Each structure stands twice: as C-alpha cells, then as structure tokens.
Amino acid sequence: MNLREELCAYGRRAVELGLVIGTSGNLSVRDGDRVAVTPSGAALDRLTPDMCPVVDVEGFLLEGELQPSSETPMHLAIYETTDARAVVHTHSMFGTVVATTMTELPPVHYNALTLGGTVKVAPYATYGTPELAAGVRDALAGKRAALMANHGGVTIGATLEEAFEAARLLEWLCEVYVRGLGVGRPAVLTEDQLAAVVERALNPPRFPRR
DSSP states (O other), rough: OOOOHHHHHHHHHHHHHSOTTTTTOOEEEETTEEEOBTTTTTOGGGGGGGGGGGEEOOOEEOSSSOBBBBTTTHHHHHHHHOOSSEEEEEOOOHHHHHHHHOOOOOOOOGGGGGGGGEEEEOOOOOTSSSSHHHHHHTTTTOOSEETTTTEEEEESSSHHHHHHHHHHHHHHHHHHHHHHTTTTTOOOOHHHHHHHHHHHHOOOOOOOOO
C-alpha cells in the first residue's frame, strides 16, 4: 500500500469510528522529504489516492491537483521537531470536550504512558496558523499526543497505523475522564504508580514451565 492509499484507508476508519465529522480532521504520512497529506475541504471517507497531494518538508506542492489541508503547516512543524513519520488530527467528541474545558488530561489510566503520560492542551489559535503550529509543537514535546484548546486532538507515530491507534487511545482516555466526572472525581495516578507500571513492563513476570 502506498502513502496515498494509506491516507484513504485510515481516513475511512477515522470517519467510521467517529474521530472526525464532515470535512474536519486531517492526516499525513512522511517518506523522506515527501509528505502525503489529505486535501483541503474533502470528506475523509470519500478520498481516492489521486486526491491526496504530496508536498515537500518546506510546504511546496510536488504532486496533486487539490490543495493540501489547511493544517499542513502544523503537520510540517511536527515533522521538523519530532521523530514522527505520521500525524493524525481529529475532532473527536470526548477529546474536544476535554480540549474545551481543561488545560491538560491527567493520567487516569496507565495506558496514558503510551502517549507520554499527561496530555497537554495547546493554547487556542486559529486553525492553519503558525501560532497553532507552534503551540502544538510545544505541547507535543516528549509526547505522542496533544490536545488543542477548543479544537481537537493530534497524535503522532512512526507509522500511520501507530499514529491512528494513538488517536483512538487518546479519545478513549478522554472518554474515561469525562464519564468519570459524571460519577465523582477521577483518581489520577501518581508518578510513583506510573513508574511502577514502567518497571513492570520492563521486567514482566516469568512463569515456570512444568
């Protein structure tokens, strides 16, 4: 599967899982100095490979008739400052709720470690602007996910599959937190508790053979 086909496949999944609605959200995947990105104003579940433009890391259009997503500057800023090879930006329900009401998503479940622990919320800025790109870049420092105030979420990965699974996990963690608030005050894991999870993962139990 080539880069453009990957974008179409995961674009459809993003819509099916409710991570995006309408023409919101965008995805990109990098190969060397080339970045395939979803086009501006297109529904992600109706994409065909030829609709997905390819730009270089400086933002110059290399292939495609359609304009790249307006959030392409944010994607390129992420590629410039992280080891990411794929970026997924969503407008998912619970992620947006958290991004609209909080300054960070605390680690209420140990799976938050997969995203780097506490997920930061970047300050609000108009979509597609250098200010938004800079805020997201800062919020992602040392992380695999960030939220954008009054906007949505962004996740990164070494592959598009990894970035997409991070987006699913981010939405799940946000839903756990939001639904937890309906019952009481969600307990937040301490640094010691999170460190113990890391230690457990590095030294899993060994079961003896008979």
